[in-house]
Amino acid sequence: MDITSLKKDIIEYSKTIGIDKIGFAAPTTFEEMKLRLYRQQELQYQSGFEEKDIEKRTEPALIFDRPKSIISIALAYPSKMKTHVVSKKGERRGIFCRASWGTDYHVVLRDRLKKLEEYIASKVPEARFKSMVDTGELVDRAVAERAGIGWSGKNCSIITPEFGSYVYLGEMITTIPFEPDTPMEDRCGSCNKCVDVCPTGALIQGGQLDAQKCIAFVTQTKGFLADEFREKLGNRLYGCDTCQTVCPENKGKDFHFHEEMEPDPEIAKPLLKPLLTMSNRDFKEKYGHISGSWRGKKPIQRNAIIALAHYKDDTAIHELIKVLKDDPRPVLRGTAAWALGKIGGPDALDALKRASAVEKDEEVLNEIDKGMEFFKDNPESNITV
Template identity: 30%
Template sequence: MSFLNTSELLSLSENIKAWGKALGFQQVGICDVNLEQHESHLQSWLEKGYAGEMHYMAEHGMKRARPAELLPGTMRVISVRMDYLPPDAKFAQTLKNKQQAYISRYALGRDYHKLLRARLKKLGDKIKAECAELNFRPFVDSAPVLEHAIAEKAGIGWTGKHSLTINKEAGSWFFLGELFVDIPLPVDKAVVENCGSCTACLTICPTQAIVEPYVVDARRCISYLTIEQKGAIPEQYRSLIGNRVYGCDDCQLICPWNRYANITDEADFHPRQKLMSQELIDLFAWNEETFLKNTEGSPIRRIGFERWQRNLAVGLGNAAYSERIVNTLQAALSQATDLVKEHIQWALQQHQNKASQNEKNDSRLTQRLVRSIEKGLVRDA
């Protein structure tokens, strides 16, 4: 390869950031490939079993923290962020209405993986036009990459106590992507942590999955339980899940920095009406064909119909008592798989309990979160 000189590399770096923004990325940063300081944290997290069933987290060993081993020759990582907060998000409204299904905001629109990867590929092609011998490869949750550590080192934001990346001007409602390149571009300055003494995300988590600052036990996390967990959801977490049927946003919703989050201009990330603020019982009525049709191009499809029904059964079990819900659950038993049947039976037991006593109020934590949103302490776009 014929290397560019320092002045040419600086100019190229500035062009890369301009091209990235033209492609729809709100921010572009560059870092080197030395992530050694994160290896001990990653190893400890894996050894404690916090990855749960996500065995792929350990399959590549420390390669996750060594970009040059993942893609030999890599000298720099270009980190990008793309905002996804949709307009009219209705966080509080949906969380408060236990008859409705709460779906994590990122999953209401088109699957971000393909969109970001395609844009990163275009960015790589533009760089290659300037460096004919450039080798590059885009990543969007598709390989063992420590994306938050890279984003922090590239100046995108700092890693919050909930383990997500936070930006001072944009909160945390954004996707991350990476472009590995084999040219020695000038690097950006890492971002200083700005969480201070705030522990809002730790205390608001319904299942107390953030076991200590910056450490999440995935096995307790509602996002993990509703998306990654393949078998039965442990019974001790089912009532805590509430009406969250795909993912959970509580730790982001309560974060003070998300007052500054920006609404996305990407139409693909705007909510699909067939998914947003829908009644649990209506979604539970979908057959597999309807599920596949209505989740086409959506990240929700990856969990499959069986786990979708499992999650909805838990949500229905946590809903206010309703004879219609009870009748619907009972009617579904005969056709349900063993996995779904277990959760339907649990849900029916919950309704039996509710029928024999006055329904309790929403959980203290959910009430606090909704009040924060309604008072404007947290942005409800």
């Protein structure tokens, strides 16, 4: 078997199936990443969504018998919408991060990896593979960095010269000993924009992220959102793009190579009020195909309520009152109470008083108190609490 020729064939074939960049890496232990992960664990900076076993995350031989190489792939995704929708009074909109535009990227990358496996198997029938996208054991970013896809930026994303950091990553461990590619030199230099503008200070320093403070993580939690994050959330429904949009390497980067990644503006930037009363079936039908739906509708609805408060959208008061009165979920009732206080007005105050008299849940009662405090803190409202 001529492995050099096979590698060239694979690179050429990858272009025909919609893989925008491909690299090859040695399957040895990711020592530096292992040290970083143990440090993250020690500092309690992990999100809790990742594989718990750090050894498995950094030692390919623990998850695959006799690995010889790892193939890393990258697909570029759009950073701008071709069709725009406008958020305006009475019709305020939220936003899903760019990594949740179009079809769930896990589905898209698995399709590409499966085709790549089939192609390689047609050339080397005895070859074995293990492919992963995001939820696998290995750290996608560490593999991509070693395979020369890009460098690991201070924003904890892989940054490619061609596509910036707007790329999805996946990898395949194989039994074929491909020649490794050369890792790329770090080009962030003295630039520190992503760290400086992180809304919650989650980027502790270049390359170190406290996931517990990261808005991308916070939007996916299911409980009450801590007060410190509510003011920072803005109109974000899922994810956060700030550390990418400020990156100079992303300036002018916008690629529309893959039809399934094209965003539907009404889904990527949806109206907020209809989200509040959406049924499970309707949510699944409209949003079930995007990656931002994986935690269900509850976090999205909670974030939509916070976004309405961010806009101080008084046209949403009656919808929020309905949530406060009728929603069976304490997190939604309580967040609605807080939002009513933020928006203000006599109807909001009256609803909070009524809810205070009948609500049984302690956490919700606490949120009602928070909502009523906004009226005390705003003497110009001319409303007596």
